[in-house]
Amino acid sequence: MNQPLRLSTTDDSDELARAEVYGLLAQLFYAPPSHELYEQLQVAPTVAPVAGAFLESSWTDVVGASRRLGREQAAAEYDALFLGIGKPEVFLYGSHHLAGALNEKPLVALRDTLAELGLERAETVTETEDHIAYLCEAMRFLIAGDDVAVSNLATQRRFFDTHLRAWAGAMCEQIAAHPAADFYRTVALFAQAFFAVESQAFDMLDA
Template identity: 70%
Template sequence: MSQALTFSTPDDSEELARAEVYGLLAQLFHAPPSEALYQQLRVAPTVAPTPGAFLESSWTDVVAAARRVALPQVRDEFDALFGGIGKPEVFLYGSFYLAGALNEKPVVVLRNDLRRLGLERPETVSETEDHIASLCEVMRYLIAGDDLEVSNLREQRLFFDAHLRGWIEALWGAIADHPQADFYRAAALFARDFFSVECQAFDLME
């Protein structure tokens, strides 16, 4: 979550661009953006940080939202949507959408897969492994990691299909439809478009 936000140039590989988007989504949904990240969003070019015209419109909306909504308001929005004591307005955990409750069987299956990949949750992280930010970080690693035994397209597709495909559309829809969402509506709609492209790309591997 601490990796700096960068944007790919036309000479960068498509894989690097995908990893950057996953990294950005991990940052945005783990916590409200830092001052540095938000300033980067405000001055970002209004072209998608990954190739493909399909993402241009929703990425432009993210940049526009960052320029329009002040950072203190974004922090308040994050807390209103995803924080608070007790039940949040919007759950960011896969098990809620897959099993109807937190810490259910999907988390157990996920932990087994992470163990197979040689990954584990740091002790400093309080969220369970099925939090969307954690899953985006895993995808980023499977794309850009140095260990080609696990950082490859096959493992990306297996992980995506097992732990993201079945519920991610419901998450983005819940955020986008929430009346308190503003900046995060734009972020969710961009994420929805990006994940749609990912789904299509993985389907072509069949």
């Protein structure tokens, strides 16, 4: 069984590791990996950035894929899967997975939550807030932010349960199963494992 993350800890390194994983996923899902990010992946240690057997195996696969494939191949794969002309092969938006269409009620609910948290989309961000990258970045903020009234476990769990838990894993499965996915298959499986560990850890808060 995968080990849950230790959400209650006196060691800030565990929380920092969680925040960094969310930040990495936000970068990888928002755009093709930059040269700098891809070079960092290629030399990254294969020990999982956070505890959990599922994470160590899937993280090793991400690093291995980055060493096996050129950055241009990973970038072309991103374009083929998530951009394309017209309808993308895989949608990265919560509204699509939850409501079957973009800009639906899940996005409205998310915007209400973000307003309550004092968060808003930067002008430079072109995607709507229910994009998986935006949600991962929001979780990173809720873990690593300085305002304890906002960045705390209770808020993290509510946000994750309301806006990520119901669809993020299924989206990852869809990516991993796509025949055009190679590098992003490993990214999706790592993300799926990470979200599963997060779910288990949040569930254990009441145990």
